[in-house]
Amino acid sequence: MTPTIAILLIITFVVSAVGLLLLIWSIATNQFGHGSLAARTIFLEGEEGHSEDPARTVTPETTDDNIDADELRARGQADLSSRRATMAWLGSAVFWLLVGSGYGLLTSAKFHWPELLADSEWLTFGRVRPMHLNAVAYGWASMAGVGTAIFLIPRLFKTALVGGRYALTGAGIWNLGMLLGLVSINLGLSDGEEWLEFPWQVDILFVIGGALCAIPLVLTAANRRVAHLYVTSWYLLAALVWFPILFLLANLPGLFPGASGATVNWWFAHNVLGLWVTPIGVGIAYYMIPKILGRPIISYQLSLIGFWSLALFYSQVGIHHLVGGPVPTWLVTLSIVHSVMMSIPVITVAINHHGTMWGHFGMLRRSPTLRFVWIGALMYTVSSLQGSMEALRSVNVITHFTHYTVGHAHLGMYAFLSMILFGAIYFIMPRLLNWEWPWRPLITLHFWLVSIGILIYVVALSVGGWLQGLSLLDADTPFMDIVRLTLPYLEARTLGGALMTLGHLVFAVHFVAMLTRRGKDRRQPTLFRAGERQHKHSSVEVQQ
Amino acid sequence: MSSRDTQRAQRRENPEPSEGQRPVPRLVILWIGVLLVWGVGYYAWHIGAPLTGGDSRTAVVQEPAGSGVNGEKLFTAQCAACHQPTGQGVAGTFPPLVGSRWLLNDPALPVAIVNDGLSGPITVGGDDYQGNMPAFGDKLSAEELAAVLSYVRGAWDNDAPAIEPARVQEHRERHGDHDAWSVEALGDSFTLPE
Numbered sequence: 001m002t003p004t005i006a007i008l009l010i011i012t013f014v015v016s017a018v019g020l021l022l023l024i025w026s027i028a029t030n031q032f033g034h035g036s037l038a039a040r041t042i043f044l045e046g047e048e049g050h051s052e053d054p055a056r057t058v059t060p061e062t063t064d065d066n067i068d069a070d071e072l073r074a075r076g077q078a079d080l081s082s083r084r085a086t087m088a089w090l091g092s093a094v095f096w097l098l099v100g101s102g103y104g105l106l107t108s109a110k111f112h113w114p115e116l117l118a119d120s121e122w123l124t125f126g127r128v129r130p131m132h133l134n135a136v137a138y139g140w141a142s143m144a145g146v147g148t149a150i151f152l153i154p155r156l157f158k159t160a161l162v163g164g165r166y167a168l169t170g171a172g173i174w175n176l177g178m179l180l181g182l183v184s185i186n187l188g189l190s191d192g193e194e195w196l197e198f199p200w201q202v203d204i205l206f207v208i209g210g211a212l213c214a215i216p217l218v219l220t221a222a223n224r225r226v227a228h229l230y231v232t233s234w235y236l237l238a239a240l241v242w243f244p245i246l247f248l249l250a251n252l253p254g255l256f257p258g259a260s261g262a263t264v265n266w267w268f269a270h271n272v273l274g275l276w277v278t279p280i281g282v283g284i285a286y287y288m289i290p291k292i293l294g295r296p297i298i299s300y301q302l303s304l305i306g307f308w309s310l311a312l313f314y315s316q317v318g319i320h321h322l323v324g325g326p327v328p329t330w331l332v333t334l335s336i337v338h339s340v341m342m343s344i345p346v347i348t349v350a351i352n353h354h355g356t357m358w359g360h361f362g363m364l365r366r367s368p369t370l371r372f373v374w375i376g377a378l379m380y381t382v383s384s385l386q387g388s389m390e391a392l393r394s395v396n397v398i399t400h401f402t403h404y405t406v407g408h409a410h411l412g413m414y415a416f417l418s419m420i421l422f423g424a425i426y427f428i429m430p431r432l433l434n435w436e437w438p439w440r441p442l443i444t445l446h447f448w449l450v451s452i453g454i455l456i457y458v459v460a461l462s463v464g465g466w467l468q469g470l471s472l473l474d475a476d477t478p479f480m481d482i483v484r485l486t487l488p489y490l491e492a493r494t495l496g497g498a499l500m501t502l503g504h505l506v507f508a509v510h511f512v513a514m515l516t517r518r519g520k521d522r523r524q525p526t527l528f529r530a531g532e533r534q535h536k537h538s539s540v541e542v543q544q
Numbered sequence: 545m546s547s548r549d550t551q552r553a554q555r556r557e558n559p560e561p562s563e564g565q566r567p568v569p570r571l572v573i574l575w576i577g578v579l580l581v582w583g584v585g586y587y588a589w590h591i592g593a594p595l596t597g598g599d600s601r602t603a604v605v606q607e608p609a610g611s612g613v614n615g616e617k618l619f620t621a622q623c624a625a626c627h628q629p630t631g632q633g634v635a636g637t638f639p640p641l642v643g644s645r646w647l648l649n650d651p652a653l654p655v656a657i658v659n660d661g662l663s664g665p666i667t668v669g670g671d672d673y674q675g676n677m678p679a680f681g682d683k684l685s686a687e688e689l690a691a692v693l694s695y696v697r698g699a700w701d702n703d704a705p706a707i708e709p710a711r712v713q714e715h716r717e718r719h720g721d722h723d724a725w726s727v728e729a730l731g732d733s734f735t736l737p738e
Contacts, residue, residue, distance in 0.1 A: 006591045010584050017580055075554050155560065230561060290561035300563035302572070333590050337583045344576055351569065430553040523552055 005330045013337065020312050024304045074225070078154035078161070083432045085167035087515075089147030089213075090425055092175050094511050096139025099182070101501040103132035108497045111490040122186055130185050130197040137195065137272065138206070139178050141413060143171070144421040145280035146213055149236045151428050152287055153217050156233045157224035163216035170212030177205030193261070195269035196250055203251045207244065214240045231303040235283030238311065242275040259326045263319060270318030273412055274342075278380070279310070281417040282349055284424050285377040289356055291427075292370045293363065298355045306348035313341045320391035323400060339391030346384040353377040366527045368443045372423030375451070379415035383408060398473065403486060403493075404465025407458045414500070415454045422446070422507065429514050430525065437526035438519025442510040444528055449503030457496030464489025613688050615695030622680065622692065631700045639668035639675075641696050645737035648704040652734050654693050655707065655715045661724035679724060686712040 107129045109116050117123040154161040161167070181198035184190065190197040198206075217240055221233070250268030290297050297303060319327065319335035357374060364371045386408055389395050399405060426443065430436055437443060464486050471482045513519065524530075620629065626638040633640040641647055646668060647654045661679035665672060680689060686709040694706035719733075730736060 001590045001593050001595060003591050006587050009587045013583055013587065014580070017583075021576075071559065072551065072554060075557070075560075076551050079551075079554060158560075231563060232561070287561055291558055294558035296562045296564040298564045299566040299568065301568045302566075303563055305568065305572075305576075329590065329593050329595055333587060333593075337586050340586075341579055341583060344579065347575065348568075348572060351572065355566075434550055434552060436553075525553070525556070 001329045001333065009330060009334060016312060017341075020308055024301075024308055028301045028304055074158040075155060078157075078159065079151070079431050081160035081164055082150050082154050082167075083164075085161065085164045085171065085213075085216075086147050086151040086428065087432055088168050088171040089143050089150060090428065091511075091515070092171055092178075093140050093144035093147060093421075094425075094508050096135050096143060096178060097504050098508055100132055100135030100140055101497075101504045103128045103135060105494070105497050105501050107132050108490070108494045112487050112494065121188070127186055127188065127190075130190060130194070131182050133195065134181060134185065134197055135178070136413070138181075138198075141277050141417055141421065143174065144425065145239075145277060145417075146210075148284055148421065148424045148428065149217065149240065149280065150213065151432075152232060152284070153220055153236060156230055156236075156287075157220060157226055159220060159223045159225050161216060162219040162223060166212045167216050170209045172209075173205050173212065174209035177202055177209060180205065193265045195272060196265060198251075200251050200253045203247070207248060210244055210247070214244065230287075231297065231300075231307065232283040232287040234307050235279040235286065238307075239276055239279035239283070242271070242279075246271050246275060262322060262325065263327055263331070266318040266321040267315075268318070270321065271315060274310070274314035274317065277413065277417045278314075281376060281380060281420045282306075284420050285353055285373050285380070288369055288373040288420075288423060288427060289353055289377065292367055292373075293356065293360050295356060295360070297352050299352055302348040302352045306345045306352065309341070309348070310345040313338045313345070317342060317391065320396065323391075323393060323396045336391050336393065340388050342384060343388050346381060346388075350377075350381040354381075366529055368447065368526070368528055369423040369427040371447065371528065372419045372426065376416050376418075376420035376423065379411060379419065383411040383416055386411065398469035399465060400469070402465040402469040402472070403461045403489065404469060407461030407465055410454065410461075411458050415458065419450070422450070425511070429511075433514065433517065435514065435517050436519070436522045436524065437510065438513045438517075439510065440526050440528070442506055443526065446503050446507045446510065447528075449499050449506060453496045453499030453501075453503060455496070456499065457493055460489045460492035460496065464492075613685075613691040615691035615693075616699075618684070618688055618692040619695050619699075622684070623696070631696065631702075636671070637673070639666065639671070639673045642700045642702060644668050647693075648697060648702060649737045650735055651693075651697075651705075651707045651711060652715065653730065653737075654697075655689070655712055656719070656722075656725055656730065656734065658689060658693060659712065659715060660719070660722040662726070662730075663724040664726040664728075666727050675727075677724070681716065681721075686710075686716065 106117070106123065107125065110118075110125050110128075121127075150161065150164075150167055177198070181202045184199050184202060185197050189199055191199055217237070221237060246268055250264055256264040286297060286303070316335050316338040319331050320339050323332055323336070325332075353374070354377070364374060390399050390405070390408060399408075426437065467489075468482055468486050471477045471485060627633050627641050628638070631641040639646075646657070646666075657677055659679065659681040662675045662677040664675055666675045667673070684692070689712045690707045690709040696702065697704035697706065727736070
């Protein structure tokens with residue numbers, strides 16, 4: 001790297017970082033006309049200071065005293081308007097989760113059982129592995145994320161969803177794209193780049209389906225009845241703007257050949273994580289944690305730093321996947337610096353989330369939504385800091401091309417994002433169906449299966465991958481010895497994956513039971529455990 | 545149904561979330577400052593790093609192909625079936641290598657014979673042979689061919705200097721894809737020993 005390139009990089013870096021801090025300072029200190037005051041006035045009169053237990057039994061007396069009639073009307077209107085579209089996106093997501101888990105489990109088993117179903121070309125590793133990735137990334141995570149955004153945005157803007165029918169049609173087209181895309185991969189018609197396997201002809205369906213969903217959401221935002229945009233809406237709207245641009249650019253056929261194709265490939269693939277699923281996950285956590293605790297997020301200023309630094313730094317980090325590859329040194333160095341700078345948004349978001357939770361961890365024992373979402377938020381902190389470390393050349397030299405990276409990816413996509421999505425679905429469905437989750441033990445079972453599963457998964461691959469990386473650096477170790485070294489860890493991964501898949505089956509059964517309104521017609525939320533207060537009130541319930 | 549029945553979950557909810565006004569902790573500001581300084585330093589530190597590759601790791605040093613070539617093993621694998629492990633050949637059928645002036649005099653001769661093959665009558669050590677030597681030019685690299693010739697020129701009682709791969713390369717460039725040599729053809733191009 002020549003001094004000229006280094007100086008240009010340094011100037012760009014310093015100017016953009018200082019410019020960003022100035023922007024944040026000016027928003028936080030109200031230089032643009034509204035800011036901190038507006039943030040405070042978000043509470044409707046009579047609501048501020050109410051800390052409410054989600055487990056609290058609803059008695060008509062307390063409810064009507066506490067909730068402003070306008071607030072309740074806006075909330076009801078928002079939920080009603082988004083009901084069908086949200087259910088279509090979430091329901092599809094649960095279906096693709098099952099498909100993706102099945103293919104994931106099969107892929108995992110093939111690592112230590114290579115003869116398994118190897119004589120069928122439809123079930124070879126090279127096809128089932130990308131089918132797993134695409135089913136969970138675009139089917140489960142993206143559809144559940146969009147569904148949650150459709151539910152939250154009308155609520156955040158206190159208005160009805162505009163054009164819910166378009167979002168419903170969008171779900172249909174997106175599902176068609178998923179089906180055709182997965183069939184194409186299974187036929188061997190893959191584009192051949194990770195995260196971009198769907199043929200570009202199929203990608204058009206995703207662009208149309210996504211646009212049919214994004215346009216109503218943007219129109220809804222334009223119709224908003226709030227003066228101040230709460231932090232969740234920044235993240236959700238940003239994700240909905242960023243992802244279509246990324247997806248379109250990276251999938252344009254024939255534009256990026258060779259090494260520049262690899263660069264665009266990883267620019268896109270990492271941005272799917274950072275500029276699509278991360279803002280969705282973080283945005284949902286920003287909504288659910290204060291919502292359930294009944295306390296405001298502790299710091300508006302930290303929210304600002306977290307959001308804007310993500311926007312500035314994330315787009316460049318993907319090239320750290322090409323450390324050691326045939327790309328210019330300055331580009332890789334830029335990406336490493338930005339990867340490390342990501343600790344700024346991660347730490348500020350962590351302080352905001354966990355600082356809001358501080359002193360209220362007891363509620364994790366009862367609220368399923370809070371437990372799933374908070375663990376997801378905690379894993380966001382862990383996986384992001386781990387990611388910053390992995391980008392450093394000294395660590396990358398060990399972890400690159402090992403199972404460690406796969407463990408890290410699942411820590412992000414699963415322990416962070418999927419846990420938050422599970423929590424969001426547990427929150428949303430009772431509001432759409434006016435029905436409580438039928439069976440409490442199934443939620444408990446779901447939680448423990450997926451939690452223990454992902455714990456085994458990540459620990460096994462992190463330890464196994466690290467040892468694998470160290471052995472690969474030793475030229476005297478025969479390659480087959482390294483393969484044998486990883487076998488017990490790969491078997492453990494299959495065990496963890498099987499537990500997670502089982503958890504998804506439990507969740508899907510419960511989801512269908514919810515849709516068909518099984519169980520008793522109850523008025524209490526379905527929690528991990530019934531609190532004492534609920535027992536007291538249960539007599540009141542019976543009397544009603 | 546009254547609205548009380550239709551919006552049960554909505555009724556028990558907390559208000560929509562909002563933000564508090566706690567200031568940014570000093571440690572966070574300090575950390576941002578530290579990272580900015582580190583970022584500038586990291587860029588500066590990479591001045592002088594190679595322009596491509598984007599990596600500072602050192603590749604495992606591999607011995608260049610050729611120096612690891614073992615002439616004796618090649619001889620056992622390719623030659624010993626006819627010329628015998630002792631290099632004595634088989635009387636009347638396969639000529640000996642030990643003491644053969646075709647092998648030991650001008651290095652250009654054995655290079656030509658092994659590379660392109662030899663057919664027709666040939667006299668070695670006073671005995672006549674009907675030559676049917678196959679070509680090895682498409683089987684062995686220049687390094688391998690030089691290694692196996694160097695081995696036989698120095699093995700047993702032989703004591704001729706080694707042959708450099710460059711000489712094999714030179715032969716290949718000059719004669720290209722040559723047919724099997726006859727003794728007459730060899731005589732046109734090289735100096736014959738007898």
